[in-house]
Amino acid sequence: MKTYSAKASEIQKKWFIVDAEGKTLGRLATQIAYVLRGKHKPTFTPHMDMGDNVIVINAEKVVLSSNKELTKLYHRHTGFFGGLKTQTAAEIRASQPERLxxxxxxxxxxxxxxxxECYRHLKVYAGAEHPHTAQNPEALPERTLKN
Structure with a gap:
């Protein structure tokens, strides 16, 4: 039995759309990462970008479980001494809802x-409108999206 390794010319990329309204943040993120990486394809090759493009709409309506809205902290550093900046999930949702x-x-x-490279194929929008209608995105199949 031979191991199959996909070539760049054989990779077929599709566009999928996901509505994040009412979905749990972590569970939705794992399913999106799975599709972006290309692991849902039978020809998955670990060292190639096999993944599809994913459009996420209604990102502002994603749900965080329990009280993570106020207790989950996001850290970033400016690069200067004492430059650690910390924000809660609620603060990020108020300013940039798609960033979560x-x-x-x-x-x-x-x-x-x-x-x-896989991350560049992710497009997230806070509202229901997106500029990718020309790509004819399909709804992500339910077998991939388990809730």
């Missing part, structure tokens, strides 16, 4: 060049 989902998905992708 972007950070969750980015943390679930590989932390290397391949992960950065």
């Amino acid at each position: 989902l972007e950070l969750a998905v980015k943390g679930m992708l590989p932390h290397n060049r391949l992960g950065n």
Whole structure:
């Protein structure tokens, strides 16, 4: 039996759309990362960008379980001494609602060049409108989205 390794010319990319309204943040992020990475395809090759493009709408209506809205902290550093900035999930949702989902998905992708390339295929929008209608996105199949 031979191991199959996909070539760049054989990769077929599709566009999927996901409505985040009422979905739990972490569970939705894992499913999106799974599709961005390409693990849902039978021809998955670990060292290639096999994943599809994912559009997420209604990101502002994603749900955080329990009281994580007030207790979950996000840290970033400015690069200067004493430059650690901390925000709660509620503060991030108020200023940039799509950022919560972007950070969750980015943390679930590989932390290397391949992960950065996969992350570029994620498009997140706070509202219901998106500018990607020309790509004819399909709804992500329910077998991939388990809730």
